[in-house]
Amino acid sequence: MLAIFNVAFPVFGLILVGFVCRRRNVLGPNASIELNRFVIYLGLPALLFEAMARLGTLQGLDMGYVLAFGLGMGIVFLLTLWLRLRARAHFLDATIDALGAGYPNSGFLGIPLCLLTFGDPGIAPAVIGAVMTACVLFAVAIIMIETFQQTEKRLGRTLLKVGTSLLRNPIMVAPVLGSLVAYSGLILPVGVRQLFQFLGAAAGPCALVSIGLFLAAEKSHKADSRTLVMLVAMKLLVQPALTAWLAFWVFDIPAMWAWAALLVSALPIGNGPFMLAALYGREADTMSRAILVSTLLSLVTVSLILAFIPAAVQR
Numbered sequence: 001m002l003a004i005f006n007v008a009f010p011v012f013g014l015i016l017v018g019f020v021c022r023r024r025n026v027l028g029p030n031a032s033i034e035l036n037r038f039v040i041y042l043g044l045p046a047l048l049f050e051a052m053a054r055l056g057t058l059q060g061l062d063m064g065y066v067l068a069f070g071l072g073m074g075i076v077f078l079l080t081l082w083l084r085l086r087a088r089a090h091f092l093d094a095t096i097d098a099l100g101a102g103y104p105n106s107g108f109l110g111i112p113l114c115l116l117t118f119g120d121p122g123i124a125p126a127v128i129g130a131v132m133t134a135c136v137l138f139a140v141a142i143i144m145i146e147t148f149q150q151t152e153k154r155l156g157r158t159l160l161k162v163g164t165s166l167l168r169n170p171i172m173v174a175p176v177l178g179s180l181v182a183y184s185g186l187i188l189p190v191g192v193r194q195l196f197q198f199l200g201a202a203a204g205p206c207a208l209v210s211i212g213l214f215l216a217a218e219k220s221h222k223a224d225s226r227t228l229v230m231l232v233a234m235k236l237l238v239q240p241a242l243t244a245w246l247a248f249w250v251f252d253i254p255a256m257w258a259w260a261a262l263l264v265s266a267l268p269i270g271n272g273p274f275m276l277a278a279l280y281g282r283e284a285d286t287m288s289r290a291i292l293v294s295t296l297l298s299l300v301t302v303s304l305i306l307a308f309i310p311a312a313v314q315r
Helices: 002-023 031-055 063-086 091-101 106-118 120-149 155-167 170-184 190-216 225-250 255-265 272-279 285-308
Strands: none
Touching: 002 031, 002 190, 002 285, 031 120, 031 170, 031 190, 031 272, 063 091, 063 120, 063 225, 063 255, 091 120, 091 225, 091 272, 091 285, 106 120, 106 190, 106 255, 120 170, 120 255, 120 272, 190 272, 190 285, 225 255, 225 285, 255 285, 272 285
């Protein structure tokens, strides 16, 4: 538990910093909005670009890991979407909730935790998990939302409007450009790489401080306790259980990759769903609390997983 606490403590600390700064009026009522804008238009795109560009340098990619982790994440996303729509939730809210249920904090928590657990070999599955979460799943949610928002009945015009909206969205464009850099073999100048690394490194802390600011502000909505419980259960119980079944019993995956798939899938909800709710002007009280509660409870659930990982696959 100490290992996961050491990794998770900065998450709580940054949320607390934002909470205290707002309550003591160190940062004003618009600080959360402005930090969100920084993350959405600068920090997160730089992080996604750098992650995709770095992906091309990873060796020994295991496709079984990709399938197990991706299917576990995707099934939870679709199941949560169906449950929320069945409960008559608005499509945008249902999509954001579904994203939260399957969105592990694989970047901010996953990479350092896998490095601590598996050593240098653990970096590859952690980065792959972060890319699949922040690029693939995030992109699917954005495409669904943008498509829903178009009211044109003609398919051609609808596709044109959706495509135009996606091209204007830096969160969608950045990973595509990073992929082009990775597969072209282009080597960016050191200064350019450091610029993206600096901006990307600021995305996580700023997003967490923004959540603290949001939690401290006076709310016009109250968190939906039923949805909150469902999101936390889907993230901390259903997704890791499903991923474990796929990784250990369905696909033939090396031990380290299988345990890494389980570990990353069991991480708490990341910041992406909260950022998406802010981007599209949806209610974010429930999601912000789900991130906080899942992070707190993951101290127990992730510690249990770490206790069962065989010593042979640890560093």
